[in-house]
Amino acid sequence: MFTCIESPYGGADPKKLVDLEASRGISLPDDYRTFLLDCGGGSLIENTIDAIARDEGYFEIRTLHGIDPQNGVLFSDLDGMQDCYEGAVPDDLFVIGSDHGGNLFVMRLASPHTVFWWDHETGERAKLAAGFSDLLERVKPTPPDPPECDFTSWESLPADWQSEYRRSVCECAAMEGRSDVIEQWASLGRPFGESMHFAAMNGNLNVVDLLISLGEDINQPCSDGRTPLDWASFQEDRVSALRERGALLADEQTN
Known part of the structure; x- marks a missing residue:
């Protein structure tokens, strides 16, 4: 058999x-x-x-x-x-x-x-x-799906880890509100990508404030020209908090 x-x-x-x-x-x-x-x-x-x-x-x-x-x-x-x-x-x-x-x-x-x-x-x-x-x-067993990053510690994160959306560790940490991970990322001198956008969209003001303190522009456009405020514009409470920090919509910015 x-x-x-x-x-x-x-x-x-x-x-x-x-x-x-x-x-x-x-x-x-x-x-x-x-x-x-x-x-x-x-x-x-x-x-x-x-x-x-x-x-x-x-x-x-x-x-x-x-x-x-x-x-x-x-x-x-x-x-x-x-x-x-x-x-x-x-x-x-x-x-x-x-x-x-x-x-x-x-x-x-x-x-x-x-x-x-x-x-x-x-x-x-x-x-x-x-x-x-x-x-x-x-033939062999089907390989298991890779474990999802739980952000429990920086050591648990592979440096090149990316989510299913091909985002960096820093951008995923911004989605999760993990300022500690972003601080570690910054210490390595790596780019933040669209972390400000993800933090704004998810209402993670602690990350927004950290990124501002690290020199990131709260009105930096993403690849399609939208600002972090554009990404968060569907949430009124987030819009007001971001505007207090100087955030603008893309069509409000002057050339």
Whole structure:
């Protein structure tokens, strides 16, 4: 039994496997035939594989299709999958699985039976493994999501940490009102970016005051020309507090 496979199907009927090959005029690799006879299809318990032919990234295998699976779903059936993608997937490739986005895992029918990830919209390929057995040997657990920064201490923050919005530690600290982190950032001589804008928008006046004391302009425009007050203009209480500190809207500034 393939220990990395979680299969609800059980082994494929040998006759149905022979019929599949005969009806399509193909001969499947021995290791893949053994998998079908043993498991009949299923999902990988460890389902992530790095791309061989890419500089970065990995792929998750949602399912490996079977022969006449018990749930009767077309897109879990090997024969149905070949019909579905006929004319789209090149004739020398055989669909063996899918990911969560509807993209495919395909195997070259001729030796050396290379396995690829195949984009169902663009036809882009990425080489994953030299063959089916190699594919199973290369899978591993999906890497966990990186922990979110909790700003508990400066030491806990990697210097190049960025949020999902590609913001610096300093800008994220401004969102959180963490003046202590910003003081540490300033001691390293690094740019503040749009920290004043984020502090103003979130009403973190302690950070606004700190940035002013560090020489930042409360009316410095961001990349699209808006000032911190523009970012905070939807909150009346923040607007009044910022105006007390000399903040102006972009269209109020004189050239």
